[in-house]
Amino acid sequence: MGEMAVAMQGIYKNFGPVQALINVEFHAKKGEVHGLVGENGAGKSTLIKVLSGTILPTKGQCEVYGQPAVLRSPLQAQSFGIQTVFQELTLVPDLTVADNVLNLREGHHLLGRTSSRALTVQVEKLLSELGVDDINPAAFVRDLTLPHRQMIEIVKAIYRKPKILILDEATSALLTPQVEWLFATVRRLTKEGSTVLFTSHRWEEVKTLTENMTIFRNGEYVGTYGTDSISEDDVTTLMTGRHIGNLYPARVAARSDVRLVVRELHSDVLQNVNLTLHSGEILGIGGLQGQGQRELFLSLFGAAPARGAFEISGRAVTIHSPTDAIRQGMGIGLVPEDRKTEGLFLNLGVLDNVTVPTLSRISRWGFIQSKQQRQFFSTATRSLQIKLANVQQPVSELSGGNQQKVVLAKWLAAKSQILLLYDVTRGVDVGTKHDIYALMVDLAAQGVAILFYSSETAEVVHLAHRVLVMYEGAICEEIDANDLTVSRVVGASFRSSPEVLHG
Amino acid sequence: MVNSRHSTSWTLGKDIPTLLSFMVLAILLAVNAAVDSHFFTGFSLLTFFTDAIPLVLVAIGQFAVILTGGIDLSVGSTVSIANTFVAMYMVQKLGSMVEVSLLMILLGIVAGMVNGIVIHYGRIQPILVTLATMSIYEGVALLILPSPGGSVPTSLTSALTGALMDIPIAVIIMAFLVVLWFWARRTRFVLHLVSIGSDESAARMNGVRVGVIKIAAYGLSGFFAALSGLYLAAQTTSGDPNIGAPLTLLSIAAVVIGGVRLSGGRGSLLGVMAGALILSILGSIMYFAGVSSYYQDLFQGLILLVAVAISSYRRLRNRYMQT
Numbered sequence: 001m002g003e004m005a006v007a008m009q010g011i012y013k014n015f016g017p018v019q020a021l022i023n024v025e026f027h028a029k030k031g032e033v034h035g036l037v038g039e040n041g042a043g044k045s046t047l048i049k050v051l052s053g054t055i056l057p058t059k060g061q062c063e064v065y066g067q068p069a070v071l072r073s074p075l076q077a078q079s080f081g082i083q084t085v086f087q088e089l090t091l092v093p094d095l096t097v098a099d100n101v102l103n104l105r106e107g108h109h110l111l112g113r114t115s116s117r118a119l120t121v122q123v124e125k126l127l128s129e130l131g132v133d134d135i136n137p138a139a140f141v142r143d144l145t146l147p148h149r150q151m152i153e154i155v156k157a158i159y160r161k162p163k164i165l166i167l168d169e170a171t172s173a174l175l176t177p178q179v180e181w182l183f184a185t186v187r188r189l190t191k192e193g194s195t196v197l198f199t200s201h202r203w204e205e206v207k208t209l210t211e212n213m214t215i216f217r218n219g220e221y222v223g224t225y226g227t228d229s230i231s232e233d234d235v236t237t238l239m240t241g242r243h244i245g246n247l248y249p250a251r252v253a254a255r256s257d258v259r260l261v262v263r264e265l266h267s268d269v270l271q272n273v274n275l276t277l278h279s280g281e282i283l284g285i286g287g288l289q290g291q292g293q294r295e296l297f298l299s300l301f302g303a304a305p306a307r308g309a310f311e312i313s314g315r316a317v318t319i320h321s322p323t324d325a326i327r328q329g330m331g332i333g334l335v336p337e338d339r340k341t342e343g344l345f346l347n348l349g350v351l352d353n354v355t356v357p358t359l360s361r362i363s364r365w366g367f368i369q370s371k372q373q374r375q376f377f378s379t380a381t382r383s384l385q386i387k388l389a390n391v392q393q394p395v396s397e398l399s400g401g402n403q404q405k406v407v408l409a410k411w412l413a414a415k416s417q418i419l420l421l422y423d424v425t426r427g428v429d430v431g432t433k434h435d436i437y438a439l440m441v442d443l444a445a446q447g448v449a450i451l452f453y454s455s456e457t458a459e460v461v462h463l464a465h466r467v468l469v470m471y472e473g474a475i476c477e478e479i480d481a482n483d484l485t486v487s488r489v490v491g492a493s494f495r496s497s498p499e500v501l502h503g
Numbered sequence: 504m505v506n507s508r509h510s511t512s513w514t515l516g517k518d519i520p521t522l523l524s525f526m527v528l529a530i531l532l533a534v535n536a537a538v539d540s541h542f543f544t545g546f547s548l549l550t551f552f553t554d555a556i557p558l559v560l561v562a563i564g565q566f567a568v569i570l571t572g573g574i575d576l577s578v579g580s581t582v583s584i585a586n587t588f589v590a591m592y593m594v595q596k597l598g599s600m601v602e603v604s605l606l607m608i609l610l611g612i613v614a615g616m617v618n619g620i621v622i623h624y625g626r627i628q629p630i631l632v633t634l635a636t637m638s639i640y641e642g643v644a645l646l647i648l649p650s651p652g653g654s655v656p657t658s659l660t661s662a663l664t665g666a667l668m669d670i671p672i673a674v675i676i677m678a679f680l681v682v683l684w685f686w687a688r689r690t691r692f693v694l695h696l697v698s699i700g701s702d703e704s705a706a707r708m709n710g711v712r713v714g715v716i717k718i719a720a721y722g723l724s725g726f727f728a729a730l731s732g733l734y735l736a737a738q739t740t741s742g743d744p745n746i747g748a749p750l751t752l753l754s755i756a757a758v759v760i761g762g763v764r765l766s767g768g769r770g771s772l773l774g775v776m777a778g779a780l781i782l783s784i785l786g787s788i789m790y791f792a793g794v795s796s797y798y799q800d801l802f803q804g805l806i807l808l809v810a811v812a813i814s815s816y817r818r819l820r821n822r823y824m825q826t
Contacts, residue, residue, distance in 0.1 A: 075710060090708035094701035094768040099694060104709045110692040 003030040004066065005164055005195035006051065011060030013046055020046040021057065024221045026214055028164075030065075033186060033196045035206045035213035035227065039239055039429040042216040044199055045087075048168050051197075052084035053077030064164070081163030085153050085170045093142035098123040100141055101156050130155055131181060146173045154182060158189070165189060166197045171205055183209055203232055217241055240430050247430075248462035249438050251481075252445040254281035258314070259449035260418050262300065265308030269295040271474040273308070277418065277449045282440060284464025285453040286489045292473035293453045294337060297422045300451070301325045301334040312418070326357045326414065333357070333411025334420040335404070343407040344395050351377050351391035354409045380413035381405075383439060401432030408439065419443065419450045426455060437463060457493075461486050469493055520762025520814060521774035527760075527806075528777045531784045539791035547787075552673035553664050553738065555783035557582070557731040559677065561750045562757035562779045563772060564615070564727030567720045569758050570693075572700040572767030573622065573629035575721060578728040578754055580640030581614045582747025585732025587644045590653025590742020600656060608729045614640055615725020619718030637751065644744040653742035663737040677776065684772040696720055700767020756803065757782055760810040781806060 006028045013021040021043050028034040036044040049055045051062070053071035062069050064080045071077045077084070091100050098119045116138075123137035132155065135148050144152070150173040157165060167186075171179050186196050186209060200206050206213060207227060215222040215238045222238050257279050265273040269292045277283050285293050298304035302319040310317050312330060319325050325332040336342035344353055355362060355373050362372040377391065384405045388398060395406055404424060411419055421440070425433045440463060444450055454460050460467055461484050469477040469492040477492045535551075536542040542551075561578050568575045585607045593603040614636070621632045665672055687693050695716045698706035707713050728747070735746055761778030763770025785802050789795075 074708065086708075090705045092698040092701045092705050092709065092768075094697055095694065100709075103691070103694060104698060104706075104711065110695070111690050113686070113689045113691075116689060 004028070005030045005032075005064070006197075007063040007066075008047075008051070009061045011047070011050065011062070012058045013050065013055065014058050020219050021050075021060075022219045024060075024216070024219070026221070027224065028195055028197060028212075030195055031190050031193050032212060033190055033198055033210045035210035036197060036199045036216065037206060037213050037235060037239060038216035038222075039431075042239070043219040044216050045168065046219075047216070048084065048166055048197070048199070051077065051164075052082060052086075052166060078160065081161075082166065083157040083160050083162035083164070084166040085157050085168060087169040087172065089149055089153055091141045091149055091153060091156075094140065096120075096138055096140055097135060097144070097152055098137040100152060101126070101137070101159060126159060127155065130158065130185065147175050147178055150174055151178060151181075154185075158185065162189075162194055164195045164197065168199050169201065170198075171200050171202065179205065203235070207232075215239060236430075247434065247437070248459075249441045251282075251463070251465065252280070252441060254278045254444070254465050255447065259312065260300075261309075261311040263309040263311075265296070265299060265306055267295060267299055267304065267306035267473075269473045270299060270306060271472070273473075273475055275468060275475065277451060279417070279447045279449050280444050281466075282444050282450045282452050282464045284460035284467035285451065285470060286457060286460055286467045286479075287470035287476075287493045289455060291470040291493075293470055294422065295473070296470070297334060297336075297420045297451070297453065300420055301332060303334070328361070331415065331417040332420065333414060333416030333418070335407050335411070335422060335424045337422050337426075339403055339407050343410075344403060346396040347394055349392040350386070350388055350395055350398070350406055353395050353406050354380055354413050357410055357414045376413045377409075380409045383442065384409055384412070385435065399429075401428045404428055404432070404436070408436070412443075417448055419448055421450060421452045423453060423455050425459060457486050457489050461489055518762075518771055518774075521771045521777070523813060524761050524774045524777040524781065524810075527810075528781050528784070531781055531788065535784055535788045535791070538788060542791075549666060549671040549673070551784065551787055552671050552677065554786070555780050556673045556676060557735045557738070558750060558753055558757060558783055559680070559776055559779040560727045560731035560734065561747075561754040562761075562775050563680065564724035565754040566758050566761075566763060566770065566772060566775045567696060567723045567727075568629070569755075569763055569765060570696040570700050570767055570770060571717055571720050572703065573717065573720065574633065574755065575615070575618060575724045576630065576633040576751055577614070577618060577636040577640050578724055579747035579749065579751035580637050580644060581611050581725050581728035582732040582735065582750055583644035583744050584614065584640055584647065584747075585611055585729040586736050586746050587648035587653065587732075587742040587744050589659075589733055589736040590655055591648050593656055593659070593736075595656040595658065600659060604733060607733060608726060611725040611727075611729025611732070612722045613725070615728070616718050616722040618725070619721030622721070623714045623717050641744070641748075644747075648742045648744050651741060651743040651745075655736045655740045655742075657740070660737045660740055663734055680776065681773065688772070692716070692719070697768055700764075701769070753782055753803070754779075756807045759814075760807060762810075762814065764814075778810075 004027060006026065008024065008026040011021050011024040012019070024043060024047060026047060036047065038044045046055070050057050051071065053074045053076050056072060062071065064082065067080070069080050071080070092104065095104065096116070098116065101123050102119055103114050120137045127133070127135060127137060132151060135144070135152065141149060141152065150170065154170060171182060174182060190196055198206065198210055210227045212224055213227055214224045215235065217239055255278055258276055259279045260277040262273060262275045273296060275283070285296065287293060295304050299306035300319070302321045302325045310319055317330060319330070324330060340346060345356070351373065354377050358376055359368065362369055362376055386402050386405045386409065388402065395403055398406065425436055428436070440450060440452070452460060452464055464484070465481055467479045467484060467489055468475045469479065469489060471493070479488055479492060539547060541547050561582060565575055565578055588607050588610060589603060593599055618633050618636055621627060622629050625632070663672055667675060695706065695711045698709065698711055699713055699716060703713060731750065732747065736742060757778035758770070758775050759765055759778070760781055761770065761774030761776070763774060782803055785806070786796065786799050789799060789802070
């Protein structure tokens with residue numbers, strides 16, 4: 001039994017009436033990698049914020065290496081040797097890598113100067129020590145790719161020689177080789193006696209990296225388990241408090257009538273994309289991240305410039321703007337990547353959000369007919385079970401899962417016959433995912449045509465009738481139902497990549 | 504290899520917005536020289552730089568604020584306060600000149616810091632706060648000196664608008680400001696200004712004391728506005744409660760023409776100075792070309808529009824190249 005690095009006991013945190021942490025305990029030993037596991041909203045992020053000094057618990061005790069610690073600010077947490085890499089990046093885009101890593105936080109004198117040349121050399125040395133050789137320390141952070149920014153964020157934390165390093169979803173933006181780099185780095189740190197706390201939504205990573213894990217559910221502590229002594233199934237059951245047997249509902253056969261045809265779609269990113277979408281069909285879009293999937297979805301919705309021919313139900317149409325796509329007779333609905341900026345008006349009530357695309361249908365002489373609005377609303381939300389206090393509640397107050405349901409309800413209200421679902425389950429808890437899958441299959445059974453992209457390949461594989469795999473803006477392979485497995489789709493995503501061919 | 508990768512940091516090599524503003528300035532200087540054959544003789548150059556100084560100073564203060572993502576609409580009124588204060592209270596004695604100057608500078612800093620304090624602690628948008636203080640400070644200037652008048656010691660005028668060994672004082676001031684910038688741009692203070700304008704929450708997460716830095720930025724803006732008011736007093740040898748009014752929008756225009764990002768986080772003081780000189784030289788060109796000075800506002804507006812169009816074209820093109 002080693003020395004305890006972190007010992008937390010009886011931690012409560014209330015945000016107004018919401019209890020985010022209820023009598024939580026957490027213990028991590030010196031030199032181990034400890035996983036924090038739970039659904040969204042289970043309390044792991046809140047606990048991490050408590051430990052990194054960004055929020056103060058309502059009550060509870062915390063000890064760091066046996067020292068009682070009240071962490072009122074990130075600075076105070078850092079004085080206990082705690083460094084956190086948050087899910088949201090904290091780099092300043094308009095400064096260079098070197099300034100971000102070293103200059104911004106060191107020292108106190110506002111009029112103190114640093115030579116950028118010396119700093120750059122210093123950071124270059126640091127990066128090469130850590131085995132990062134593809135990032136230029138003199139580059140501006142705004143010019144870096146997301147994975148590189150994430151790496152710099154990690155480097156910044158490691159540079160300060162943390163006794164406790166917290167990685168909160170730090171791998172979500174990393175590509176496979178970079179994840180391996182991170183794992184190697186973490187193992188070296190723990191060998192040197194640091195403790196690493198780790199969260200990830202990818203089970204494989206938690207399983208590979210951690211020695212022990214603590215599971216949380218609904219703001220409560222469930223238990224701490226040795227990673228080797230617990231199966232994925234058990235973890236899921238402990239996380240959700242229920243046994244989710246069949247996560248994915250059974251498919252319903254698609255119909256034969258063609259709903260949407262896209263021919264020779266070109267744009268800055270897309271290269272000659274052709275596709276046919278039948279009614280009642282869930283057509284999956286696969287491939288590595290950033291191969292043009294986002295642009296495809298936006299182009300079909302008229303929100304990104306592209307050239308190509310469209311046919312809806314056999315009729316040639318033009319889609320130059322979202323207004324065209326939404327119009328009656330076209331019936332296209334998009335659940336975009338970022339629901340908070342592209343999908344919702346956060347300050348408006350749920351009712352208004354749901355009926356925005358259908359305002360022209362429920363208003364007379366420019367005035368909204370509130371009776372009709374409510375009718376539209378209740379029809380649209382009947383099958384969705386959105387948890388809300390009242391229909392005027394601002395969307396910003398809802399949880400991520402419920403917000404996503406509001407986005408979906410918009411298009412149900414509009415009776416969209418073509419739904420473009422871009423990563424619709426991102427940042428949504430398992431329970432809500434379940435509801436969304438069921439809704440998708442249900443809508444398909446009613447004849448709605450669905451184009452579906454997900455960053456979790458398993459979802460695409462289990463829900464789609466066919467999958468089109470994209471690579472560098474083009475569709476490189478079509479995989480039909482008989483052949484549809486995760487490894488097949490992932491294989492197709494990689495096979496087209498020359499690096500992997502040689503590797 | 505290491506050196507070739509890191510050579511950009513203090514040259515202007517990659518700072519295209521700043522380079523563009525210098526190119527425009529060079530063209531306009533050439534045009535001016537073409538319409539005024541005596542331009543490169545001492546007197547014209549002296550007048551040109553001396554006339555430009557008040558705008559250069561205000562624009563520098565405005566630059567500090569805009570770097571943080573804010574804006575200061577009250578600078579013009581602060582100029583007027585300083586200007587009327589000097590005309591009202593300064594007399595032809597060294598003691599008085601030092602005393603009044605210091606007091607005036609203090610007044611400017613306080614006026615600026617009040618903006619910063621209300622913006623930060625009241626969490627009110629800078630444009631609203633400084634719109635209100637613009638009126639308030641204008642009122643203060645009118646209280647000090649209700650109508651143009653007062654007097655300024657002649658020694659102040661000769662000290663600030665003359666020449667030292669044939670070099671115009673105005674040029675010495677500008678050279679000093681350039682040197683100051685090369686020193687200041689790598690200070691932690693300027694980095695903090697940039698970080699706040701670039702991403703305020705990221706700056707906070709990195710331990711930048713956002714409130715302190717913002718208040719300092721507005722204080723700096725008030726400081727430079729006060730200097731500008733002093734210089735104007737020396738130049739015009741009297742006080743005028745409305746003298747600063749046009750400088751507010753001109754200073755914002757100078758900053759934008761100088762290639763500074765209006766939302767903050769990016770820009771160079773050299774660009775700002777070029778922007779201010781561009782706006783000043785228009786008057787000179789029109790005078791010598793015999794165009795009515797009524798057209799000056801019109802041309803200033805056109806230049807601003809072109810500058811904004813260039814920067815937005817570059818941004819749009821970059822966006823399309825990235826996706």
